[in-house]
Amino acid sequence: MELSINQRKYRLPDAPDRMLLWVLRDELGLIGTKYGCGEGQCGACTVLLNGEPVRSCLTPLAAAKEKSITTIEGLERNGNLHPLQEAFLKVDAMQCGYCTSGMILASAGLLSRNPRPSEPEIAAALEGNVCRCGAHPRIIEAVRLAANGGVR
Amino acid sequence: MTGLEPERYELSSAAAYDFKPGRREFFQRVGGGILIALTLRNAEAYQESGHTRRDEGNEMPRTVGAWLHIDESGGITVYTGKVEVGQNIRTSLAQAVAEELRTPVSTIRMVMGDTSLTPFDRGTFGSLSTPQMAPQLHRAAAAARKLLQELAAERWLAKPEELVVEDGKVTDPAAGRSLGFGELTKGRNLSQTIAGPVVTPPSAWKIAGQAFTKVNARDIVTGKHEYPSDIRRPGMLYGKILRPAAFGATLVSLDAGAAKAMPGVTVVHDGDFAGVVAPDEISAEKALGALRATWKTTPQPSSKDLLRILRPGPALRRSAPTAPGEKLVEATYTVAWIAHTPLEPRAAVAEWNNGNLTVWTGTQRPFGVREELANAFHLPEARIRVLMPDTGSAYGGKHTGEAAVEAARLSQAAGKPVKLVWTREEEFTWAYFRPGGVIDVSASIDRDGLLTNWEFHNYNSGSSGIETPYAVTSKKIEFHPVNSPLRQGSYRGLASTANNFAREVHIDELARAAGLGPLEFRRKNLKNQRLLAVLNAAAERFGWGGGKQADEGHGIACGVEKGGYTAVCASVRKDARRGVRVERMVTAFECGAIVNPDGLKNQVEGAAIMALGGALFEAIEFDNGKILNPRLSAYRVPRFSDVPPIDVVLVNRSDLPSSGAGETPIMAVAPAISNAIFDATGTRHRDLPMRPFA
Numbered sequence: 001m002e003l004s005i006n007q008r009k010y011r012l013p014d015a016p017d018r019m020l021l022w023v024l025r026d027e028l029g030l031i032g033t034k035y036g037c038g039e040g041q042c043g044a045c046t047v048l049l050n051g052e053p054v055r056s057c058l059t060p061l062a063a064a065k066e067k068s069i070t071t072i073e074g075l076e077r078n079g080n081l082h083p084l085q086e087a088f089l090k091v092d093a094m095q096c097g098y099c100t101s102g103m104i105l106a107s108a109g110l111l112s113r114n115p116r117p118s119e120p121e122i123a124a125a126l127e128g129n130v131c132r133c134g135a136h137p138r139i140i141e142a143v144r145l146a147a148n149g150g151v152r
Numbered sequence: 153m154t155g156l157e158p159e160r161y162e163l164s165s166a167a168a169y170d171f172k173p174g175r176r177e178f179f180q181r182v183g184g185g186i187l188i189a190l191t192l193r194n195a196e197a198y199q200e201s202g203h204t205r206r207d208e209g210n211e212m213p214r215t216v217g218a219w220l221h222i223d224e225s226g227g228i229t230v231y232t233g234k235v236e237v238g239q240n241i242r243t244s245l246a247q248a249v250a251e252e253l254r255t256p257v258s259t260i261r262m263v264m265g266d267t268s269l270t271p272f273d274r275g276t277f278g279s280l281s282t283p284q285m286a287p288q289l290h291r292a293a294a295a296a297r298k299l300l301q302e303l304a305a306e307r308w309l310a311k312p313e314e315l316v317v318e319d320g321k322v323t324d325p326a327a328g329r330s331l332g333f334g335e336l337t338k339g340r341n342l343s344q345t346i347a348g349p350v351v352t353p354p355s356a357w358k359i360a361g362q363a364f365t366k367v368n369a370r371d372i373v374t375g376k377h378e379y380p381s382d383i384r385r386p387g388m389l390y391g392k393i394l395r396p397a398a399f400g401a402t403l404v405s406l407d408a409g410a411a412k413a414m415p416g417v418t419v420v421h422d423g424d425f426a427g428v429v430a431p432d433e434i435s436a437e438k439a440l441g442a443l444r445a446t447w448k449t450t451p452q453p454s455s456k457d458l459l460r461i462l463r464p465g466p467a468l469r470r471s472a473p474t475a476p477g478e479k480l481v482e483a484t485y486t487v488a489w490i491a492h493t494p495l496e497p498r499a500a501v502a503e504w505n506n507g508n509l510t511v512w513t514g515t516q517r518p519f520g521v522r523e524e525l526a527n528a529f530h531l532p533e534a535r536i537r538v539l540m541p542d543t544g545s546a547y548g549g550k551h552t553g554e555a556a557v558e559a560a561r562l563s564q565a566a567g568k569p570v571k572l573v574w575t576r577e578e579e580f581t582w583a584y585f586r587p588g589g590v591i592d593v594s595a596s597i598d599r600d601g602l603l604t605n606w607e608f609h610n611y612n613s614g615s616s617g618i619e620t621p622y623a624v625t626s627k628k629i630e631f632h633p634v635n636s637p638l639r640q641g642s643y644r645g646l647a648s649t650a651n652n653f654a655r656e657v658h659i660d661e662l663a664r665a666a667g668l669g670p671l672e673f674r675r676k677n678l679k680n681q682r683l684l685a686v687l688n689a690a691a692e693r694f695g696w697g698g699g700k701q702a703d704e705g706h707g708i709a710c711g712v713e714k715g716g717y718t719a720v721c722a723s724v725r726k727d728a729r730r731g732v733r734v735e736r737m738v739t740a741f742e743c744g745a746i747v748n749p750d751g752l753k754n755q756v757e758g759a760a761i762m763a764l765g766g767a768l769f770e771a772i773e774f775d776n777g778k779i780l781n782p783r784l785s786a787y788r789v790p791r792f793s794d795v796p797p798i799d800v801v802l803v804n805r806s807d808l809p810s811s812g813a814g815e816t817p818i819m820a821v822a823p824a825i826s827n828a829i830f831d832a833t834g835t836r837h838r839d840l841p842m843r844p845f846a
Contacts, residue, residue, distance in 0.1 A: 022433045026390070031382040032375015034544070036495050037576040041784035044495055072375030085373040092365055092750060095758055096238025097372035098379060098495040098544030123792035130784065132495045133238050133545055134761030135754065136795040 001065055005030070006074025016062035021045045024056060024071060032072035032101045036130065043129030046102035047071050053109035072101035075108070083146040084108055093142035095133035102129050107143045116147055175343045178219065181269075185223040185337040186299055189216050189345045190292040216271040216345075218285065220249065220292040222300075226320055226334030228253060228260050230289060233273020234281050235265035235516060236542040237550070239814045240751040241281045243367045244360075247748060248286045251352060251360040252293030254318040257367060265518040265540030267533075275517035277548060277642060279714045279812020282747055286810065290351040290360070295344060303336045354745040354806045363750030368542065379544050380514040381499035385569035388501065389416075390433045391562040392440040393572070394426040395582060397447040398777025399638075407444035414439050420565040427558065429566040452777035453637040458486060458588055462634050463611040468592035470607065477599035479665045482592075485654035487613055487840040488771035489588040489638050493789055496544020497579035502559035503569035508535045513556040514543035521553030528557045529564075547762070548642035549583060580782035585772055586643030587636060589613025591654040595624075601666035603677050610651060612636060617648025617713045617819060620655060622677045638774065644762065645818040648713040653840060656709035656823030660830065670708050670827060671696055682742060682805075683712050686719040689801045690740035694721035701725070704735070705832025709823035715811030716743040717803075720760070720824035724832050724844075731845035732829055734764065734796045737821070742803035743811040749802060756800045756817040763821035765790045769841045 003010045003023075010028060024030040024047070033056055036044030040055040047056045048070035049063075075082035084104045087093070094100045103126060110117055110125040117125065122143045131139060178187060219231040230249055236242040246260040253260075263269050265276075297317050304322035305312040308329065316323045323330035354361060371377040396403070406426055408419040417439040418429040426443065430436035453461050467484045500513035509531065515521045518538040526533045538556065555572050563570040574582070590611040598604050603624040610618055615631040631647075643649075663673030671691055678684050687710045691697075700706060703726040710719035719740045727733040741756050769788045773780040781787045826837045829844050837844060 018434060025382075026433055029384070030375070031378065031384075034379075034496070035381065035573060036497075037784045039576070039783060039785055042495065042576075072373075076374055081370075081373070088373045089365060089369050092363075092369065092754065094238075094366070094369065094372055095240070095754060096495070096543065096545040097366075097369075097377065098238075100372050101375050104373065123795075126792050128791075130495060130789055130791065132493055132547075132762070132789060134758030134790070134795075136761060136790075136792055137757055137798060138754070140792070 001061060003061065003065060003069060004067070005069040006071060007068070012061070016060060018061050019057055020047065020059040020061060020064050020069070021056040023061060030071050030073055034098055034101060036098075041128070041130070042099075043102040043106055043126075044099055046105045046129065048105055048109060051109065051112050053106045070105070072105060075104065082108065084111070084143065087142040087146035088139075091138050091142045091145060093135055093138040095135050099129060099131045103131065103139050107146070110143070111147055117143070119144065178221075179341050182221060182229070183223055184339065184341045185221055186296060186340055187343040188220040188292045188295050188299070189343060190218045190220065190288045217273075217288050218271060218292060220289070220296055222296060222333055222337050224334060224338045224340070226332050226337065228255065228333070229263060230260060231263045231270040232285060232289075233265055233267075233270040233519060234285055235276045235518065235540045237276065237516060237546040238544075239281070239755060240366060240748065241276070241285070242542065243364055244282065244748045244751055245285060245289055246367055247360045247362070247364055248289040249293040251357055252290055252297055254297070255320050257359060257364060259320060262367070266537070267518050267522045267539075268537040272519055275520055275551065277516050277551065279716065279815045282810050282812045283715065286747055287351070291346060294351045295346040299342065299344060300333060300336055303340075304331050307331065307336070361745075361747055361749070364748060378541055379496055379499075380501070380512055380541050381496055381544070381571075381573045383501040383512040383541065383571070385501060385503055388569040388571055389429045389431060389566055390436040391427055391429050391559060391570045391572040392436040393558050393578070394428075394440060394443050394445060395578065396424070398449045399452055400777055401447040401449045404446040404448050410444070411439040411442040414442065418566045419443070420562055422561065425558075425561065427562050429562050429568075429570055449777060454775040455489070455771070455773045456775070458488070459590055461637055462588065463590040463592070468594050468607065468609055470594045475598070475604070478596050478604060480594065480596045481658065481661050481665050482594040483658060483661065483838055485591040485593070485657065485838045487589045487650040487653065487766075489585040489640065490643070490766050490770045491580055491585055491772055491787065492547045492549025492583065492643060493579070493784075493787070494545040494547060494549055497574040497576060498550065498555040498583065499571070499573040500555040500559040501569060501571045502556065502563040504560075504563055504567075508537070509560055510537045510539070511556045511560055512539045512541060513553060513559075514546070515540055515550050515553055515556070516546050516548070517551050520551065521556050524553040524557055525560055529560065547644040548646070551642055552584070554582065576784060577782045580772075580787065581779045584639040584641040586766075587613045587640040587647070588638075589647070589650045591650065593654055593658045595658060595662060597662055597666050601668050601673060601676055603662070608655070610647065613650040614647025616646035617651040617711065621680050621683055621712050622659070623679045624677075638772070644759065645713070645815040648711065648816070648819045649763070649766065649822065650840070652709070652711040652819040653822045653826070656711065656820065657826050657836070657838060660707070660709075660823070660827040661836070669697070674708070674710065680712065682717045683710055683719075686710065686717045686740040686742050686803055689803055690719035690721050690738050693740070693799055693801050694738040696721055703832065705828045705830065707824045707826065707828030707831055709820040709827060711816070711819040713816045713819060716741065716813060716816030718817050718820045720820040722821070722824040722828040724825060724828040726832055732832065734768075734794075734825055736796050736799070737824070738799040738801065739817055739821075740801040740803060741813065741817050742805055743813045743816070744808035745806045745810045746802060746804045747810050752802060752813050753800050755813045756802070757798050759815070759817035760798050760821050761790050761795055763818045764794055766840055767822035767825050767842060768794070769843060771841050
């Protein structure tokens with residue numbers, strides 16, 4: 001079967017039931033997508049499917065084929081970071097950083113449907129993403145910064 | 153079963169010192185240049201922990217704390233056994249070196265927690281990295297700066313003190329000449345052991361003490377950083393462990409026939425240990441599912457019986473008559489066992505080569521894990537290398553090497569490198585927990601509202617922060633170890649959270665009994681000026697004593713531990729949907745001279761948010777050897793909607809040595825919230841978690 005990931009085509013053995021997370025990490029080496037809970041509760045494995053955030057630990061390949069998959073590795077374009085990546089750097093919105101990929105992708109999904117979210121809207125969109133280090137205030141600040149024209 | 157898993161850094165036993173790499177081996181391995189070996193013999197390094205070590209007074213090399221190497225091309229590398237788990241020391245320690253060498257932070261390479269390259273280190277815990285390692289690295293780098301000046305002075309026949317070190321060069325401003333670090337170190341094999349030259353005083357810092365973006369932040373936001381669970385090795389296979397049916401269960405029999413028949417699967421069965429290795433994660437899971445095991449179980453206790461398990465006798469009630477006018481307040485407090493829940497579960501990749509073992513794993517004690525591996529495989533430590541890639545957090549929960557030992561056993565059997573990443577359920581079940589506890593407090597005040605008697609008994613949760621900072625004429629404070637039904641160990645702040653919860657809620661009750669406001673009562677009974685300073689700072693920022701809504705309550709609490717002083721004001725509101733909601737918190741914190749204000753604020757905020765979980769809803773439930781809520785869907789950790797606005801007030805005492813900040817800010821949050829809930833509702837919450845919900 002064929003998957004389209006970060007605007008590249010990958011040919012893979014046919015395994016419609018396999019979860020996208022493990023294929024990304026173990027077969028394609030896209031290790032920026034993290035395992036955190038395996039039940040869609042922590043958001044560390046978030047990727048975009050046609051621009052919508054999904055939990056790759058619960059997404060079988062069958063649901064991902066013929067869709068455009070974006071992982072954290074695919075946000076950078078021609079050496080330029082995505083505005084959210086810039087903003088997370090700018091406000092140091094991480095401690096251990098293990099949740100960061102998922103936070104950025106969930107936020108990217110939010111900004112694509114709501115480019116100027118309020119603080120409660122950001123918090124609501126990220127409710128399913130766990131940051132155990134407690135960087136929540138900075139993550140919200142980073143998303144606001146990216147939404148308001150980003151880092152200058 | 154053991155009692156309290158030691159609050160590990162409180163162990164006073166001497167470390168198993170490592171003499172390798174010696175200087176000669178070091179130069180052979182990394183090339184020439186100049187090497188500063190830093191010793192740990194200065195008294196202030198132990199001031200914080202208050203322990204003496206058996207080796208005090210021995211030869212210098214026994215206590216090397218870090219190496220600072222400037223290679224022949226001028227590259228600067230720091231080798232330290234400390235590790236990065238999100239507390240930002242990779243950056244703050246690099247800042248310390250950059251400061252003294254007058255060079256950009258980006259030019260400093262930090263090699264951390266690699267048992268073959270870095271000097272022995274007992275572990276990264278106890279908020280000791282900043283108070284111990286940062287001043288030492290300042291000293292090492294200052295010594296390197298002086299050595300470079302001397303090398304240049306020798307070359308130019310100039311006076312070292314007239315030369316300026318900046319931007320990777322030594323410059324002679326008078327003669328208008330300069331030499332790069334590499335030109336000075338080329339062909340050298342110079343080493344120096346230092347005890348403590350003059351360093352730049354914090355007031356003159358230009359790099360240290362400044363907000364600075366994490367040195368590897370770009371790798372994190374682009375997904376490139378390799379955490380332990382991301383390590384891949386050529387030919388690597390994937391492992392899974394067969395877990396017992398319950399705590400205390402033993403393996404009676406194992407039928408591995410079906411698993412063994414699967415392509416590429418190896419089954420390992422060694423006593424009570426059983427696991428599988430397969431070419432990928434999914435096949436490993438299937439093979440594990442195909443194992444047929446019979447376990448022998450024994451009856452195990454239940455979390456519903458916490459009080460009875462930990463303090464089987466009656467609650468403390470004072471029998472002595474009280475003095476005229478004296479008021480007595482007595483109460484019992486409990487705290488539940490909770491899970492660290494690091495977002496990255498335990499993970500290890502193990503690889504054997506000619507009888508030598510290399511393991512990448514997430515741990516706060518890489519040298520401790522090396523020792524565990526040496527014991528498990530009867531190998532000399534010299535044949536084992538443990539590397540610790542910057543890890544997806546720990547909070548005191550990764551002092552041990554379970555995954556490392558398991559991965560190494562699987563790899564040994566499979567003859568290939570093996571990766572083992574614990575599932576969330578395994579992390580919730582087979583890691584260790586923050587201890588549960590029961591605390592009895594009996595205290596009295598005189599007619600002037602001064603504390604006269606303080607009796608405090610902690611069962612099981614630990615002794616950290618058990619001493620009271622309040623002035624009191626008569627006191628009795630005891631910690632009672634108990635056989636814990638669960639495996640338990642260090643957790644951010646250790647028992648100071650439990651002890652301070654009981655103490656500060658009790659102080660609130662005493663204040664009300666005295667007819668005084670909680671702030672006023674504390675001011676009256678505290679003599680500790682640093683604690684009073686943070687208390688006042690928090691109260692001022694919060695607007696303590698100002699107006700509030702009818703359904704709103706305010707609470708205040710403070711605490712001191714490990715050289716850090718914290719005070720929290722909280723505002724809560726009755727909420728029709730959620731019962732009670734924390735609306736706002738102010739945390740004031742002081743830990744001496746501030747090394748990195750932004751990093752410090754991050755730690756204080758993070759500790760406050762983590763504290764919310766233990767205060768309001770986190771509890772491990774167990775029954776008959778099983779964890780009943782070993783999933784994030786059943787064990788609630790703080791999420792965005794739980795986090796109120798948090799105002800952090802940093803009190804900078806640049807005249808005092810820095811203490812660590814990763815832990816202490818956690819300790820005053822729960823009591824401040826409990827006191828605020830009482831203020832709002834009249835209900836006193838004496839159990840953690842409080843679950844103050846409708």
